[in-house]
Amino acid sequence: MKKFRRHLLISAFCALSSAAILPVQAQATYPTKAVTITTAFAAGSGPDAVLRQVSDKLSKLWNQPVLVNNKPGGGGFIAMDSVQRLPADGYNLLQLDSEHLAAVPYLYKSKNFVTLNTFDPVAPLFRTPFFIAVSTESKWQSLKDLVADAKSSPGKVSFGSWGIGSPGHLGGEEIELLSSVDMTHVAFREVSQLYTGVATGDIQWAFASIPSSAGVFKSGKIRYLAIAAPKRAPQMPNVPTAAEAGGPKGLDVNSFVVLVAPKGLPADVTARINADVQKVMADPDIKARYNTFAFEALNWSPDEIRKQAEIKSKTYGKLVARKNISLE
Incomplete structure (x- = not known):
């Protein structure tokens, strides 16, 4: 009986030890097959151009194909509908902007669709001023x-x-x-x-x-x-800020672009993708493209993406309600 109990204790310890290292193993092995990134933007657009460059760098880093699938139109719903029911395993990602995250719920009220209730934030790509x-x-x-x-x-x-x-x-x-x-x-x-x-x-x-x-x-x-930003753009140093040009103080009009995944993506896979996206964005080729476009690289965590989307949501909610703007 003592031997039996000892065997049970050893088995239980091994099981717990194995469970403890599973996230590390998952993080170390992901991805083991092709990753598809669907985008709500048309081929040739600024977000698409950046995504293709980032995808190419990720493919080399992961030693796996990273495919880009363009599904523009429908206020982003064509892309979102095509991804939201796919497995939350890290092999199906989606490129959206801050307006898909923060404005869509107000513009399509009858759909009762809150983007970040359906998708998990994964990694930031860039922010662009206007x-x-x-x-x-x-x-x-x-x-x-x-x-x-x-x-x-x-x-x-x-x-x-x-x-x-x-x-x-x-x-x-x-x-x-x-x-x-x-x-x-x-x-x-x-x-x-x-x-x-x-x-x-x-x-x-x-x-x-x-x-x-x-x-x-x-x-x-x-x-x-x-x-429309709090500071001048290095690419256009002679163009004043809105406040410097006699416009309303506090005017800050920008859009940020991120990667999301179907709800339920494991935390370790999220962390791996976030870290690797930020790693490839430090590549000189990506930095040069960002500089050309005046895109700002972001180092946000998934929680920060959600926080920034919530800030946008409050602003957009007021603006949409003010004139009852709708896309329905």
């Missing part, structure tokens, strides 16, 4: 001039964006709220049409990232009045 772009022929020389015109002629100043609920749209709503003005929003189907519209004066201004507006900017057809 500039206020006008035609080179515009009479406005500062953001102060733009706001003054909007105040003197309610509803007459027009601004464009790449879609209802986009940062370009909600950023304009934020300027209205902070400056107590009323402007007219025009949504475009194509980003190229948006900045052509600004260049020709069909619309008077729009938010723009460096990659999305580079062609029109370099051709001399648009210029930037300000950057």
Whole structure:
């Protein structure tokens, strides 16, 4: 009997020891097969370009294929629907931006869909600031001039964006709220049409990232009045901040892009992916791409991603409710 009890104790100890090292083993062996990253962005877009470069670096680091699957459209739901029911094992990831995380629940109220109740944050990719772009022929020389015109002629100043609920749209709503003005929003189907519209004066201004507006900017057809951020961009040091340009203080319009996974991803796999994504983002090639686009590399943990999404959510909730904005 003593031998039997001793055998049971040894067996129990071995079982507990094995369980204790399972996370370490999982972390050490992941991934053992191809990883697919679905993206809500179109091929050739800024987020897609970064994702493909990061995926290539991850593939080399992991010695496994990392595949990119573009599923744009539908406010992000085409991509989200295709991933949300897949196994939460780290082999099915999804690229979304802060608007998918924080604005979608307000824009599609009847769906009763809260993005971060369905997906777990995994790793950050970048944050991009937005500039206020006008035609080179515009009479406005500062953001102060733009706001003054909007105040003197309610509803007459027009601004464009790449879609209802986009940062370009909600950023304009934020300027209205902070400056107590009323402007007219025009949504475009194509980003190229948006900045052509600004260049020709069909619309008077729009938010723009460096990659999305580079062609029109370099051709001399648009210029930037300000950057909607607390500090100037090193890539555009002569462009003042919104506050420096006489605009509303505290204006900070940006979007961040992250990787998420179906709910329930094991913590050790999450930690592995987060660490490895940040490792490849330190690569000189990735740093150079980020510098070209004025993208800011982020070192957020999954908890920090959730925290930042909640901060965005509070802002977007107010802006959407203010004009009852909806995509339904």
